[in-house]
Amino acid sequence: MFRVKSSRTISTTASMQSDNQSEIATAKFAGNAVIRVEDVHKYYELGETRVHALRGVSVEIQHGEFVAIMGASGSGKSTFMNMLGCLDRPGSGRYLLEGIDVSKHDKKALAQIRNQKIGFVFQGFNLLARTTALENTALPTLYTKIDNDERQKRAIEALALVGLADRMEHFPSQMSGGQQQRVAVARALVNHPSILLADEPTGNLDSRTSVEIMEVFQDLNDKGLTIVMVTHEHDIAQFAKRVIVFRDGKIRKDDGVLSRPRASEVLKTLPTLED
Numbered sequence: 001m002f003r004v005k006s007s008r009t010i011s012t013t014a015s016m017q018s019d020n021q022s023e024i025a026t027a028k029f030a031g032n033a034v035i036r037v038e039d040v041h042k043y044y045e046l047g048e049t050r051v052h053a054l055r056g057v058s059v060e061i062q063h064g065e066f067v068a069i070m071g072a073s074g075s076g077k078s079t080f081m082n083m084l085g086c087l088d089r090p091g092s093g094r095y096l097l098e099g100i101d102v103s104k105h106d107k108k109a110l111a112q113i114r115n116q117k118i119g120f121v122f123q124g125f126n127l128l129a130r131t132t133a134l135e136n137t138a139l140p141t142l143y144t145k146i147d148n149d150e151r152q153k154r155a156i157e158a159l160a161l162v163g164l165a166d167r168m169e170h171f172p173s174q175m176s177g178g179q180q181q182r183v184a185v186a187r188a189l190v191n192h193p194s195i196l197l198a199d200e201p202t203g204n205l206d207s208r209t210s211v212e213i214m215e216v217f218q219d220l221n222d223k224g225l226t227i228v229m230v231t232h233e234h235d236i237a238q239f240a241k242r243v244i245v246f247r248d249g250k251i252r253k254d255d256g257v258l259s260r261p262r263a264s265e266v267l268k269t270l271p272t273l274e275d
Protein backbone atom coordinates (compact mmCIF):
# COMPACT_ATOMS: atom_id res chain seq x y z
CA MET A 1 0.00 0.00 0.00
CA PHE A 2 1.15 3.55 -0.60
CA ARG A 3 2.03 5.96 2.17
CA VAL A 4 0.19 9.14 2.92
CA LYS A 5 2.47 12.09 2.19
CA SER A 6 2.21 15.84 1.69
CA SER A 7 0.48 18.29 3.98
CA ARG A 8 -2.36 20.44 2.83
CA THR A 9 -4.30 21.76 5.76
CA ILE A 10 -8.01 21.81 5.36
CA SER A 11 -10.13 24.17 7.38
CA THR A 12 -13.54 22.81 6.49
CA THR A 13 -15.94 20.43 8.25
CA ALA A 14 -19.36 21.63 9.10
CA SER A 15 -20.01 20.95 12.73
CA MET A 16 -23.35 19.63 13.79
CA GLN A 17 -25.79 21.97 15.48
CA SER A 18 -27.14 21.40 18.95
CA ASP A 19 -30.91 21.10 19.32
CA ASN A 20 -31.54 24.60 20.64
CA GLN A 21 -29.80 26.02 17.60
CA SER A 22 -31.76 24.03 15.10
CA GLU A 23 -34.03 26.85 14.00
CA ILE A 24 -31.11 29.16 13.33
CA ALA A 25 -29.40 26.28 11.60
CA THR A 26 -32.35 25.69 9.29
CA ALA A 27 -32.40 29.31 8.25
CA LYS A 28 -28.65 29.46 7.89
CA PHE A 29 -28.19 26.27 5.90
CA ALA A 30 -31.34 26.20 3.86
CA GLY A 31 -29.60 27.99 1.01
CA ASN A 32 -26.14 26.53 1.43
CA ALA A 33 -26.12 22.88 2.35
CA VAL A 34 -26.32 20.53 -0.61
CA ILE A 35 -27.30 17.76 1.78
CA ARG A 36 -29.08 18.12 5.09
CA VAL A 37 -30.12 14.97 6.91
CA GLU A 38 -32.20 15.33 10.09
CA ASP A 39 -32.56 12.48 12.58
CA VAL A 40 -33.06 9.83 9.95
CA HIS A 41 -34.06 6.27 10.84
CA LYS A 42 -34.33 3.45 8.35
CA TYR A 43 -35.85 0.03 8.94
CA TYR A 44 -35.82 -3.01 6.68
CA GLU A 45 -38.62 -5.53 7.23
CA LEU A 46 -37.64 -9.08 6.38
CA GLY A 47 -40.42 -11.50 7.31
CA GLU A 48 -40.57 -11.50 11.11
CA THR A 49 -37.37 -9.59 11.58
CA ARG A 50 -36.84 -5.90 11.41
CA VAL A 51 -33.37 -4.46 10.81
CA HIS A 52 -32.83 -0.97 12.19
CA ALA A 53 -30.22 0.08 9.61
CA LEU A 54 -30.01 3.83 10.37
CA ARG A 55 -30.56 4.95 13.96
CA GLY A 56 -30.87 8.70 14.13
CA VAL A 57 -28.43 10.12 11.58
CA SER A 58 -28.06 13.90 11.31
CA VAL A 59 -25.48 15.52 9.10
CA GLU A 60 -24.91 18.42 6.75
CA ILE A 61 -22.72 18.50 3.69
CA GLN A 62 -21.91 21.84 2.12
CA HIS A 63 -21.34 22.70 -1.49
CA GLY A 64 -17.80 21.79 -2.57
CA GLU A 65 -17.09 19.26 0.17
CA PHE A 66 -15.41 15.92 -0.47
CA VAL A 67 -16.57 13.41 2.15
CA ALA A 68 -15.42 9.85 2.74
CA ILE A 69 -17.82 7.49 4.54
CA MET A 70 -16.20 4.65 6.48
CA GLY A 71 -17.38 1.98 8.90
CA ALA A 72 -17.63 -1.77 9.37
CA SER A 73 -19.66 -3.98 7.06
CA GLY A 74 -23.35 -3.66 7.90
CA SER A 75 -22.96 -0.30 9.67
CA GLY A 76 -25.40 1.44 7.29
CA LYS A 77 -23.14 3.13 4.73
CA SER A 78 -24.92 1.91 1.60
CA THR A 79 -28.31 2.48 3.20
CA PHE A 80 -27.24 6.06 3.86
CA MET A 81 -25.85 6.51 0.33
CA ASN A 82 -29.00 5.08 -1.25
CA MET A 83 -31.02 7.65 0.64
CA LEU A 84 -28.67 10.48 -0.38
CA GLY A 85 -28.97 9.27 -3.97
CA CYS A 86 -32.79 9.26 -3.81
CA LEU A 87 -32.84 5.52 -4.50
CA ASP A 88 -34.64 5.02 -1.21
CA ARG A 89 -36.49 7.13 1.35
CA PRO A 90 -35.89 7.54 5.08
CA GLY A 91 -38.27 5.65 7.38
CA SER A 92 -38.48 8.71 9.60
CA GLY A 93 -36.67 12.03 9.79
CA ARG A 94 -36.01 14.41 6.91
CA TYR A 95 -33.66 14.63 3.97
CA LEU A 96 -33.25 17.99 2.27
CA LEU A 97 -31.41 18.01 -1.04
CA GLU A 98 -30.44 21.55 -2.04
CA GLY A 99 -33.09 22.81 0.37
CA ILE A 100 -35.87 20.61 -1.05
CA ASP A 101 -37.42 18.12 1.37
CA VAL A 102 -37.39 14.91 -0.66
CA SER A 103 -38.29 12.60 2.26
CA LYS A 104 -41.93 12.33 1.22
CA HIS A 105 -41.43 12.29 -2.55
CA ASP A 106 -42.90 9.30 -4.37
CA LYS A 107 -40.80 7.05 -6.61
CA LYS A 108 -41.42 9.03 -9.77
CA ALA A 109 -40.50 12.34 -8.17
CA LEU A 110 -37.40 10.78 -6.62
CA ALA A 111 -36.32 9.42 -10.01
CA GLN A 112 -36.67 12.85 -11.55
CA ILE A 113 -34.63 14.55 -8.81
CA ARG A 114 -32.03 11.80 -9.04
CA ASN A 115 -31.61 12.26 -12.74
CA GLN A 116 -31.22 16.02 -12.42
CA LYS A 117 -29.05 16.36 -9.36
CA ILE A 118 -27.16 13.15 -8.66
CA GLY A 119 -24.40 11.19 -10.29
CA PHE A 120 -23.94 7.68 -8.94
CA VAL A 121 -20.84 5.50 -9.27
CA PHE A 122 -21.25 1.87 -8.21
CA GLN A 123 -18.55 -0.55 -7.25
CA GLY A 124 -18.99 -2.92 -10.18
CA PHE A 125 -18.77 -0.25 -12.96
CA ASN A 126 -22.10 -1.48 -14.41
CA LEU A 127 -21.07 -0.64 -17.97
CA LEU A 128 -22.89 -2.17 -20.91
CA ALA A 129 -20.51 -4.64 -22.54
CA ARG A 130 -21.38 -4.18 -26.21
CA THR A 131 -21.48 -0.43 -25.96
CA THR A 132 -18.59 2.02 -26.44
CA ALA A 133 -17.26 4.35 -23.76
CA LEU A 134 -19.01 7.25 -25.48
CA GLU A 135 -22.38 5.47 -25.64
CA ASN A 136 -22.06 4.22 -22.07
CA THR A 137 -21.35 7.75 -20.92
CA ALA A 138 -24.30 9.20 -22.84
CA LEU A 139 -26.77 6.69 -21.40
CA PRO A 140 -28.27 8.84 -18.59
CA THR A 141 -29.02 11.63 -21.08
CA LEU A 142 -31.57 9.37 -22.78
CA TYR A 143 -33.95 10.07 -19.90
CA THR A 144 -33.72 13.83 -20.40
CA LYS A 145 -35.10 16.16 -23.01
CA ILE A 146 -31.78 17.29 -24.44
CA ASP A 147 -31.20 16.77 -28.16
CA ASN A 148 -28.77 14.34 -29.81
CA ASP A 149 -26.02 16.86 -30.58
CA GLU A 150 -26.03 18.11 -27.02
CA ARG A 151 -25.97 14.49 -25.74
CA GLN A 152 -22.91 13.73 -27.78
CA LYS A 153 -21.22 16.97 -26.72
CA ARG A 154 -21.83 16.33 -23.04
CA ALA A 155 -20.59 12.74 -23.23
CA ILE A 156 -17.40 13.89 -24.97
CA GLU A 157 -16.88 16.60 -22.34
CA ALA A 158 -17.45 14.14 -19.48
CA LEU A 159 -14.98 11.63 -20.92
CA ALA A 160 -12.43 14.41 -21.37
CA LEU A 161 -12.92 15.40 -17.72
CA VAL A 162 -11.88 11.93 -16.57
CA GLY A 163 -8.94 11.79 -18.98
CA LEU A 164 -10.42 9.42 -21.54
CA ALA A 165 -10.71 11.65 -24.58
CA ASP A 166 -8.67 9.09 -26.52
CA ARG A 167 -10.77 6.06 -25.55
CA MET A 168 -14.25 7.07 -26.66
CA GLU A 169 -14.74 4.29 -29.18
CA HIS A 170 -13.36 1.55 -26.94
CA PHE A 171 -15.61 -1.17 -25.53
CA PRO A 172 -15.36 -2.05 -21.82
CA SER A 173 -13.44 -5.26 -22.61
CA GLN A 174 -10.82 -3.12 -24.38
CA MET A 175 -10.15 -0.98 -21.30
CA SER A 176 -8.35 -1.49 -17.97
CA GLY A 177 -10.33 -1.65 -14.71
CA GLY A 178 -9.37 1.94 -13.88
CA GLN A 179 -10.44 3.16 -17.31
CA GLN A 180 -13.77 1.37 -16.98
CA GLN A 181 -14.27 2.99 -13.59
CA ARG A 182 -13.48 6.36 -15.17
CA VAL A 183 -16.16 5.73 -17.81
CA ALA A 184 -18.53 5.02 -14.90
CA VAL A 185 -17.52 8.40 -13.40
CA ALA A 186 -18.01 10.15 -16.76
CA ARG A 187 -21.45 8.58 -17.05
CA ALA A 188 -22.28 9.86 -13.56
CA LEU A 189 -21.25 13.38 -14.61
CA VAL A 190 -22.98 13.61 -17.97
CA ASN A 191 -26.18 15.20 -16.66
CA HIS A 192 -24.18 17.85 -14.75
CA PRO A 193 -25.20 16.71 -11.25
CA SER A 194 -24.86 18.77 -8.06
CA ILE A 195 -23.40 15.79 -6.21
CA LEU A 196 -21.30 12.79 -7.10
CA LEU A 197 -22.05 9.74 -4.93
CA ALA A 198 -19.69 6.79 -5.09
CA ASP A 199 -20.10 3.52 -3.17
CA GLU A 200 -16.65 1.92 -3.01
CA PRO A 201 -15.39 3.37 -6.29
CA THR A 202 -11.99 1.74 -5.78
CA GLY A 203 -13.23 -1.56 -4.34
CA ASN A 204 -12.13 -3.64 -7.34
CA LEU A 205 -8.95 -1.77 -8.18
CA ASP A 206 -5.25 -2.16 -7.39
CA SER A 207 -3.44 0.52 -5.35
CA ARG A 208 -2.15 2.60 -8.22
CA THR A 209 -5.42 2.55 -10.13
CA SER A 210 -7.27 3.47 -6.94
CA VAL A 211 -5.08 6.56 -6.53
CA GLU A 212 -5.70 7.44 -10.19
CA ILE A 213 -9.43 7.46 -9.47
CA MET A 214 -8.77 9.66 -6.43
CA GLU A 215 -6.83 12.03 -8.70
CA VAL A 216 -9.93 12.30 -10.91
CA PHE A 217 -12.11 12.91 -7.82
CA GLN A 218 -9.78 15.58 -6.41
CA ASP A 219 -9.70 17.37 -9.79
CA LEU A 220 -13.50 17.30 -10.03
CA ASN A 221 -13.80 18.51 -6.44
CA ASP A 222 -11.33 21.34 -7.18
CA LYS A 223 -13.72 22.38 -9.95
CA GLY A 224 -16.49 22.66 -7.36
CA LEU A 225 -18.24 19.27 -7.49
CA THR A 226 -19.52 17.98 -4.15
CA ILE A 227 -18.45 14.36 -3.62
CA VAL A 228 -19.50 11.70 -1.11
CA MET A 229 -17.80 8.32 -1.35
CA VAL A 230 -17.81 5.12 0.67
CA THR A 231 -14.50 3.37 1.19
CA HIS A 232 -13.15 0.63 3.44
CA GLU A 233 -9.60 1.85 3.01
CA HIS A 234 -8.16 4.41 5.38
CA ASP A 235 -5.52 5.50 2.86
CA ILE A 236 -8.20 6.21 0.25
CA ALA A 237 -10.36 8.14 2.74
CA GLN A 238 -7.46 10.52 3.37
CA PHE A 239 -7.83 11.96 -0.14
CA ALA A 240 -11.18 13.41 0.94
CA LYS A 241 -11.54 16.61 2.98
CA ARG A 242 -13.70 15.06 5.68
CA VAL A 243 -14.21 11.53 7.02
CA ILE A 244 -17.47 10.33 8.56
CA VAL A 245 -17.42 6.98 10.35
CA PHE A 246 -20.60 4.93 10.80
CA ARG A 247 -21.11 2.33 13.50
CA ASP A 248 -24.31 0.37 14.10
CA GLY A 249 -26.39 2.76 12.01
CA LYS A 250 -25.09 5.92 13.68
CA ILE A 251 -22.39 8.46 12.96
CA ARG A 252 -19.56 7.78 15.41
CA LYS A 253 -16.94 10.20 14.10
CA ASP A 254 -16.94 13.20 11.80
CA ASP A 255 -13.57 14.86 11.29
CA GLY A 256 -11.74 17.04 8.79
CA VAL A 257 -8.67 15.53 7.14
CA LEU A 258 -5.73 17.57 8.36
CA SER A 259 -2.90 16.26 6.26
CA ARG A 260 -4.48 15.57 2.94
CA PRO A 261 -2.33 14.05 0.21
CA ARG A 262 -2.68 15.12 -3.42
CA ALA A 263 -3.30 11.99 -5.46
CA SER A 264 -1.22 13.40 -8.32
CA GLU A 265 1.79 13.64 -5.95
CA VAL A 266 1.26 10.17 -4.48
CA LEU A 267 1.16 8.74 -8.01
CA LYS A 268 4.72 9.95 -8.61
CA THR A 269 5.88 7.72 -5.75
CA LEU A 270 4.05 4.59 -6.93
CA PRO A 271 5.50 2.08 -9.36
CA THR A 272 3.90 1.91 -12.81
CA LEU A 273 3.20 -1.27 -14.74
CA GLU A 274 6.43 -0.78 -16.67
CA ASP A 275 8.56 -0.63 -13.49
Ligand SMILES: Nc1ncnc2c1ncn2[C@@H]1O[C@H](COP(=O)(O)OP(=O)(O)OP(=O)(O)O)[C@@H](O)[C@H]1O
Binds near residue numbers: 044046051072073080
Ligand atom coordinates in the same frame (compact mmCIF):
# COMPACT_ATOMS: atom_id res chain seq x y z
N1 LIG B 1 -32.65 -4.67 1.37
C1 LIG B 1 -32.40 -5.01 2.64
N2 LIG B 1 -33.26 -5.78 3.34
C2 LIG B 1 -33.01 -6.13 4.62
N3 LIG B 1 -31.93 -5.74 5.31
C3 LIG B 1 -31.04 -4.97 4.67
C4 LIG B 1 -31.21 -4.57 3.31
N4 LIG B 1 -30.16 -3.81 2.92
C5 LIG B 1 -29.36 -3.75 4.00
N5 LIG B 1 -29.87 -4.43 5.05
C6 LIG B 1 -29.29 -4.55 6.41
O1 LIG B 1 -29.10 -3.24 6.90
C7 LIG B 1 -27.84 -3.11 7.57
C8 LIG B 1 -27.00 -2.03 6.89
O2 LIG B 1 -26.65 -2.47 5.59
P1 LIG B 1 -25.78 -1.62 4.59
O3 LIG B 1 -25.85 -2.28 3.26
O4 LIG B 1 -26.21 -0.21 4.66
O5 LIG B 1 -24.32 -1.77 5.23
P2 LIG B 1 -22.90 -1.24 4.71
O6 LIG B 1 -22.33 -0.39 5.79
O7 LIG B 1 -23.04 -0.65 3.37
O8 LIG B 1 -22.06 -2.60 4.64
P3 LIG B 1 -20.90 -3.06 3.58
O9 LIG B 1 -19.65 -2.38 4.04
O10 LIG B 1 -20.86 -4.54 3.79
O11 LIG B 1 -21.33 -2.67 2.21
C9 LIG B 1 -27.22 -4.50 7.53
O12 LIG B 1 -27.47 -5.14 8.76
C10 LIG B 1 -27.92 -5.20 6.40
O13 LIG B 1 -28.00 -6.58 6.62
Ligand SMILES: [Mg+2]
Binds near residue numbers: 077078079
Ligand atom coordinates in the same frame (compact mmCIF):
# COMPACT_ATOMS: atom_id res chain seq x y z
MG1 LIG C 1 -22.34 -1.21 1.41
